[in-house]
Amino acid sequence: KVEKSEEALQRFRQKYGVVSMEGSQNIVTDRMVDLNKRLTETRAKRIELESLTRMVKDKNFEYLSQIIGNSLILQLKGRLEGLEAEQARLATLFKRDHPRIIESNQQINEARRRLRLEIGNVVRGIDSDFFATRAREAALQAEADQQQQAALNLKEVGIQYTVLQSELDANHAVYDNVAQRLNQTTISNDS
Secondary structure, X not given: OHHHHHHHHHHXXXXXXXXXXXXXXXXXXXXXXXXXXXXXXXXXXXXXXXXXXXXXXXXXXXXXXXXXXXXXXHHHHHHHHHHHHHHHHHHHHOOOOOHHHHHHHHHHHHHHHHHHHHHHHHHHHHHHHHHHHHHHHHHHHHHHHHHHHHHHHHHHHHHXXXXXXXXXXXXXXXXXXXXXXXXXXXXHHHO
């Protein structure tokens, strides 16, 4: 019985790739906790980016922190304001078709174009971050689901392993008891 129990446990270990159940449950549980933590953080970031994306779609760029705090955009706005002030000063001195007014208009148009371009870059960055975060969230969710299934499978395997291990331990105990009694009987007979 001991040999059959050992063989059954060994076949089970080979079939499921289990050496011992003591540490593996904690590893699976720790992995699930870590995945759920990362999933929650990613979900929160996705929700934040989703609200930013809605603002972007509504064309409310001016109040986004990414635009307000962008040093290049601030620099371009300052340059545009300076050019507009210069144009207002020139308009008091020259007529609309004067070369300096025309040049000033071209500079203002170029400054506005660069400002729109940079704001567009920030907006595309927000959209890109949103889609990347959404993809990461989906990947983490799939991995968390897979890890949860692995934990359930491990629990089932653990029950079978425990039964086989208990049977082996019981058979060992009976074998040891019989061997001890046999030794006692042999000593008694020799006496």
